[in-house]
Amino acid sequence: MNTNCDVTIIGAGLAGLQCARLLAQQGVNVILVDRKNTLDQKIHTTGIFVRRTLVDFDIPDDCLGPPIRHVTLYSPALRPLELVSNHDEFRVGRMGQLYQRYLQQCLHAGVRWLPNTSYLGHSNGGSDKKGRLTIELSSSSQTQSISTRYLIAADGARSRTARDLQLDQNSEWIVGVEVVLKGALLEGPPRLLCFLDPQLAPGYIAWIAHDGEETHLGVGGYAAQFDPISELERFRARVGNLIDLTKAKQIERRAGYIPVGGVLRNIANANGLLIGDAAGAVSPLTAGGLDPCMRLSAFAAKVVAEYLSTGDPELLNAYSGNLFRSRFASRLWARRLASAVRQPQLVELGCAMMRLPLFKRLAGHVFFGRGSFPDVETNNALCGSPHCAVAVAGPQFSGKTKS
Numbered sequence: 158m159n160t161n162c163d164v165t166i167i168g169a170g171l172a173g174l175q176c177a178r179l180l181a182q183q184g185v186n187v188i189l190v191d192r193k194n195t196l197d198q199k200i201h202t203t204g205i206f207v208r209r210t211l212v213d214f215d216i217p218d219d220c221l222g223p224p225i226r227h228v229t230l231y232s233p234a235l236r237p238l239e240l241v242s243n244h245d246e247f248r249v250g251r252m253g254q255l256y257q258r259y260l261q262q263c264l265h266a267g268v269r270w271l272p273n274t275s276y277l278g279h280s281n282g283g284s285d286k287k288g289r290l291t292i293e294l295s296s297s298s299q300t301q302s303i304s305t306r307y308l309i310a311a312d313g314a315r316s317r318t319a320r321d322l323q324l325d326q327n328s329e330w331i332v333g334v335e336v337v338l339k340g341a342l343l344e345g346p347p348r349l350l351c352f353l354d355p356q357l358a359p360g361y362i363a364w365i366a367h368d369g370e371e372t373h374l375g376v377g378g379y380a381a382q383f384d385p386i387s388e389l390e391r392f393r394a395r396v397g398n399l400i401d402l403t404k405a406k407q408i409e410r411r412a413g414y415i416p417v418g419g420v421l422r423n424i425a426n427a428n429g430l431l432i433g434d435a436a437g438a439v440s441p442l443t444a445g446g447l448d449p450c451m452r453l454s455a456f457a458a459k460v461v462a463e464y465l466s467t468g469d470p471e472l473l474n475a476y477s478g479n480l481f482r483s484r485f486a487s488r489l490w491a492r493r494l495a496s497a498v499r500q501p502q503l504v505e506l507g508c509a510m511m512r513l514p515l516f517k518r519l520a521g522h523v524f525f526g527r528g529s530f531p532d533v534e535t536n537n538a539l540c541g542s543p544h545c546a547v548a549v550a551g552p553q554f555s556g557k558t559k560s
């Protein structure tokens with residue numbers, strides 16, 4: 158294999174795949190690396206896509222479950238609050254299938270794919286390879302180096318690549334663990350059930366996402382404050398009277414870290430940039446990261462393609478976490494509140510207040526709102542470079558991307 162390329166992307170989660178295929182579709186020579194052997198293993202997301210993502214991006218329909226419009230919010234004492242939207246708000250991705258589909262699109266666009274390969278580190282290429290990086294990789298059979306002009310970190314919440322690029326790193330996480338079941342029975346339409354309970358899920362929620370075909374049952378919270386595995390078992394036992402799990406068959410278990418400190422500030426330099434969880438691009442309030450994966454990666458692909466074709470480092474100024482962070486302020490405050498409230502009685506009171514029309518509207522806004530991640534095109538005015546073609550709001554930023 159030719160070991161030279163324009164861009165090396167570490168990590169073939171949603172962020173890496175989206176960025177790789179968009180770069181390759183613009184003619185950039187990309188190598189995509191993941192330590193996984195196949196992408197339908199070791200998945201660590203529930204895969205709930207929100208309406209905004211479904212509208213703005215062409216996620217293949219056969220990689221999505223049936224639409225969900227109903228949310229039931231439970232207090233610690235299991236008092237329900239029903240929220241219903243007039244729109245299809247959520248769809249649960251069949252993530253293994255979706256990753257494989259996007260990988261096919263990457264390959265079709267010319268991306269070179271290195272599965273079962275771990276990123277070890279990188280260095281500047283030396284005087285004979287000015288401006289290039291040497292990436293050290295290892296697979297079960299060999300270690301190898303590749304020479305690249307630019308490195309993209311899409312290796313998740315605890316990104317080693319971000320550290321090596323001397324860019325910002327996540328420092329606040331929650332952990333999530335869930336089981337995926339088939340054959341669970343729940344009366345009524347497909348539904349998202351969310352459980353606010355600081356003992357079961359300190360700082361976050363426990364959830365059941367049931368779309369009629371698959372059921373995801375999970376808990377999330379601050380790792381220091383609970384034992385996710387035993388809380389998941391307790392949760393499963395506790396919801397037996399809300400959903401019939403007697404004939405349900407477990408098909409998968411998923412778990413992972415979710416960065417909730419907001420998008421990082423310093424996410425690009427002349428050697429590389431961060432996307433997805435590596436960039437902290439997750440809503441601190443809802444912990445949704447799939448929309449930011451699609452949106453920020455599309456923007457990154459545009460910026461990197463322009464940077465490589467012009468060599469103008471000023472173009473990278475448009476790709477700054479500082480420009481997005483202001484949009485996260487209210488969610489970061491809500492996150493601080495969520496992490497501070499540990500008494501079930503207080504949460505019970507909060508849930509009772511949510512029955513009041515104003516607060517119910519607010520809850521509806523959190524679940525059905527359209528602001529999970531800023532529209533990156535608003536940054537464009539801030540890019541002062543004469544080469545700033547990224548200043549033209551192209552359809553790839555927030556409009557449909559071809560799939």
Ligand SMILES: Cc1cc2nc3c(=O)[nH]c(=O)nc-3n(C[C@H](O)[C@H](O)[C@H](O)COP(=O)(O)OP(=O)(O)OC[C@H]3O[C@@H](n4cnc5c(N)ncnc54)[C@H](O)[C@@H]3O)c2cc1C
Pocket residue numbers: 167168169170171172173190191192193201202203204205206274275276277311312313314317332333334335375411412413414415432433434435438439444445446447448450
């Ligand atoms: C339990 C759970 C449930 C969630 N549910 C939702 C949800 O329903 N909706 C939503 O919007 N968000 C959800 N999130 C958040 C969302 O899943 C993430 O924000 C998103 O998947 C991040 O994608 P990514 O591509 O940045 O990273 P990842 O999907 O983590 O991909 C990183 C990739 O990098 C690879 N990698 C890591 N290190 C190396 C290395 N050294 N060498 C080579 N490869 C490497 C990994 O194998 C992996 O494939 C959830 C998160 C968790 C943990």
